[in-house]
Amino acid sequence: MESTANPIYKHAPEEYFLTAPALDVAKAIRRDDVAGLDRLFAEHPTLDPNLEGKQGVTFLFWAYAHHHVKSMRALVAHKADVNRPLHLPGNDGGVGTTHLINIAAEGPKDELLVALLDLGADPNARDERKEPALHNAMAAHQYQRMKLLLDRGATIDAPNSAGATAAVVLARLNYFEMVHYLLERGADWRKTDGEIALWTQENDVGNAEAVQWQIKVKHWLMAHGVKFPVPSSGAKRYAAIRERWEQTPEGRTWREKLDALGARPDVVGKPWVQQEDAARAAMKAWMKQQGIPEPPFFTPSQPGSK
Template identity: 30%
Template sequence: MVLATWFSIARAGAYEDFFAALERDDARTVTALLQRGFDPNSRNPEGQVAFFLALRQPAPAVAEALWAHPQLQVDAVNGVGETPLMMAALRGQVGWMRRLLERGARVHQEGWSPIHYAATGPEPQAVELLLDRGAPVDARSPNGTTPLMMAARYGSERSVALLLQRGADRRLRNQRDLDAADFAREAGREALARQLAAPTGR
């Protein structure tokens, strides 16, 4: 009984130490815990996967330590279905996106998908990479929102232009009956809204 209690306390301490080390980008502590058998796919109390958190922080040294672990699950999802690829796309971390895709991360999933996150973020290259790998240009979220809508409100105007060049349909509307021009208008991007609302001949 005493031995079991000691192991329980040790596991709890390792858990706390692991996520504290992740927050301060302490790769040495994280590596030591992994070598002692700590699960690289552990989730924090909010259900966030460790590698997802390392990309979000960002904690680049810890991300590398986790990446080196053979049991790392590149498509591990958090409580709302987000993957590390989605966070890398949102942050514009194109290098990490390439590495994740090369290791087998899914380029697309139904519902909110990596291309939505890339379009929301600052880096058009993230959008381009996913499109080049086969992500659908008009992917629909659960409420019908498209990557073009997300880019129009939150992302780079270069991402908007890229999506249009790749065939994104500016006429699509989501469940709120909003199109990409409406999304731009809600963000106060009036010039972009006028561009998106202009007749296309399609």
């Protein structure tokens, strides 16, 4: 059954390990033959358990690809390094450096990730894109894997290659159920300039159940000291102009209306954005009357500078 379901069986051991005794080890791994592995390493005491075959395939990676946990354990017992970087072909034709734990975070079976963690894999290892395993799991929508990694010591606020934490990325993507879970586990809402609060306030999820999680996140943030409304997208760009406008009677009225709306615990997404957009339109009409030009753009990397 396994040989038809798992694509690794389309590849012969000889493709990666050309000669004995490495080829014999690869064949024993294919059979998940722990006794055979023990015998081969006893017969060849100088055989490197971390030997890198063709295309960067190691014995451990070969065992992982077969989903053979017993062989993985046997190889580690013979000093294979579960944290050794893998040098595998990339989609661009080059070679990428990653780790088994990063592959398993996205991979086919939870038990493979558990096995690697049991064998001492670093839950904070990063792949060739500098993404931590926690983000690999999240990118594959493998949220149970995220929980497993956190249970085994993954850093909850570890940034990805762009500097964003898992909670921030999930808030951008509207997955507020997992945002709430991460906040409850200790994720820092202040990371990435408070973006979690911004997206909680502004994102239009469009799904009633998901909106309820968005509201729960707002409740959590308010209970932990966040004062809504938070500065909206574009606030930094228009900050000086808006300060002047809000000193006018019309601007003050809008500020009071927005503050009252934003402070309501159950207002998120579309109701807020519609009012903020209306206020911004009123401000721009005032700018036109006053002959005030549009301000220059700030650095795009700044949240809220769109």
